[in-house]
Amino acid sequence: MTGEASPPVLLVRLAGPLQSWGIKGRFAQRDTHTRPTKSGVIGLCAAALGRFVATHTLITLDARHPFTARSLIDAQDMHRTVMSGFRGWVDDGVRDARARMKVLSSWTVDLSSARLCLVVQSAVPGDWSGLPRAALVEPPHSLVVDRTFRVGDRLDFRTVVNPVSSRPAGPPAPGGRSARGVRVPHTRPEHVKAWFARRLQPAGEPPVAPGGVVRLGADADVERLALRILPKVSSQGPHRGLLISRAELRGTLTVTDPQALTAALAHGVGHARAYSCGLILVR
Numbered sequence: 001m002t003g004e005a006s007p008p009v010l011l012v013r014l015a016g017p018l019q020s021w022g023i024k025g026r027f028a029q030r031d032t033h034t035r036p037t038k039s040g041v042i043g044l045c046a047a048a049l050g051r052f053v054a055t056h057t058l059i060t061l062d063a064r065h066p067f068t069a070r071s072l073i074d075a076q077d078m079h080r081t082v083m084s085g086f087r088g089w090v091d092d093g094v095r096d097a098r099a100r101m102k103v104l105s106s107w108t109v110d111l112s113s114a115r116l117c118l119v120v121q122s123a124v125p126g127d128w129s130g131l132p133r134a135a136l137v138e139p140p141h142s143l144v145v146d147r148t149f150r151v152g153d154r155l156d157f158r159t160v161v162n163p164v165s166s167r168p169a170g171p172p173a174p175g176g177r178s179a180r181g182v183r184v185p186h187t188r189p190e191h192v193k194a195w196f197a198r199r200l201q202p203a204g205e206p207p208v209a210p211g212g213v214v215r216l217g218a219d220a221d222v223e224r225l226a227l228r229i230l231p232k233v234s235s236q237g238p239h240r241g242l243l244i245s246r247a248e249l250r251g252t253l254t255v256t257d258p259q260a261l262t263a264a265l266a267h268g269v270g271h272a273r274a275y276s277c278g279l280i281l282v283r
Contacts, residue, residue: 010045012041014036019036021033050150050258051147052149052261052265052266053146054102054121054266055122055123055125055142056120056145057085057121057126057128058118058140058141059131059136060115060117060118060136060137060138061117061118061135061137062115063111065134065135067081068116068135072109072116073236075242076235076237078233078275079274079275082118084130085120085131086101086103086122098273098274103120103122104120104268104278105120105121105276105279106158106159106276106279123266149258150255153255156251156252156283157281158248159249160246160247160248160249160279161192161196161246161249161269161277162270162272162277163185163192163247163270164184164186164245164270165183166182167182167184185245193222193225196225196249197222198213199214199269200215200218201216201217201219202256204256205256207257207259214260214269216261216264217257217259217263218254218264219254220252220253220254221252224252225251227247229247230248231246232244233246244272246272246277265282
């Protein structure tokens with residue numbers, strides 16, 4: 001007996017039939033350990049505490065350069081520009097590579113100064129050395145965001161979203177399965193605000209709304225939100241027919257559920273997250 005005080009211990013019971021604690025990955029094969037991993041438990045605790053950690057990178061590009069112009073014209077080219085900084089983190093061909101690395105992005109363009117400002121958020125650091133030097137106005141700037149949110153915190157925010165609703169495409173398919181729905185974009189400001197309002201989480205409400213809509217972990221005065229309908233983006237390549245409606249929302253959020261908020265910040269909101277929609281920037 002040394003007489004020293006024992007370190008604090010937190011007892012956590014993890015029970016669930018679909019738990020998976022991956023420690024290795026070989027191409028399309030992903031294993032699971034028989035016990036929780038250290039990194040997995042740390043992530044659970046951080047999320048429960050409302051702690052958000054990510055890398056933010058600001059990339060300023062010359063809008064007159066052909067490399068940048070292609071990204072502006074074609075949504076799939078913009079996606080490739082964003083993902084070019086994360087080669088090697090996951091195996092080639094993995095369908096959910098962006099989601100695994102929690103890569104989200106958002107961009108604005110200033111036509112008067114011919115600058116495109118691209119913000120990329122990720123759970124892993126990016127390598128931007130492959131971008132054409134002539135297209136860069138200045139070197140990419142990265143920083144680590146490490147914030148803990150508490151109930152009642154007020155946050156100024158900006159997000160660009162793809163406000164769509166799913167409607168049934170037709171009668172159920174053979175076998176009783178429902179036919180895949182058709183995504184219908186909202187193009188009127190009042191409809192976009194209603195879409196966003198369904199994702200707000202008033203105090204005391206659960207993180208998932210009726211109908212399965214995942215909430216943001218924060219509330220806001222919808223009438224005070226600034227909204228701007230943005231030009232649609234499309235692709236003329238193999239993804240011909242891709243047409244994404246976009247809207248920009250700005251305002252103030254009040255945190256009601258820190259754990260749900262950190263999940264929304266990490267994973268984004270809505271559809272088209274691979275095409276620079278869904279990233280919520282707060283300060």
